[in-house]
Amino acid sequence: MKTLTVNIVTPDGPVYDSEVDMVIANTASGEIGILPGHIPMVAPLVVGAVKLKKDGKSEYVAVTGGFVEVRPEKVTILTQSAEVASSIDxxxxxxxxxxxxxxxxxxxxxxxxxxxxxxxxxxxxxxxxxxxxx
Missing domain, CATH: 1.20.5.440 (ATP synthase delta/epsilon subunit, C-terminal domain)
Structure with a gap:
């Protein structure tokens, strides 16, 4: 099965870098699902959770807005702040x-x-x- 490389980056450095099957993010115009081969695009993000699906399991990352850049095999999220669920205090x-x-x-x-x-x-x-x- 094809996968996407996902990078979530803040001014403090990378927060997430892995291969996933699907990305679901909240953009200013609504929720978007991204699969491998998605058309290139850029969209503004709102405060919300980014859902990362891999091997039937889901991981979540809290983001404070920013931008998502989509290419056919790579998704880059640039945000001011991001936290993986397990690292949230x-x-x-x-x-x-x-x-x-x-x-x-x-x-x-x-x-x-x-x-x-x-x-x-x-x-x-x-x-x-x-x-x-x-």
């Missing part, structure tokens, strides 16, 4: 949710509200990926 993510929720309860200007809302989305995504609630 659940206590830290839950603390981030609590902080973001507290900020959302305060009276504040629109910029702070948007930052707190985005922080909440990122933290909830990390928790969901860690717990497999995708």
């Amino acid at each position: 659940l206590a830290r993510a839950k603390a981030a949710v609590k902080r973001a929720e507290e900020r959302l309860q305060m009276k504040q200007d629109a910029v702070d509200f948007e930052r707190a809302n985005l922080s909440l989305k990122r933290a909830m995504n990390r928790i969901n990926v860690h717990e497999g609630n995708i």
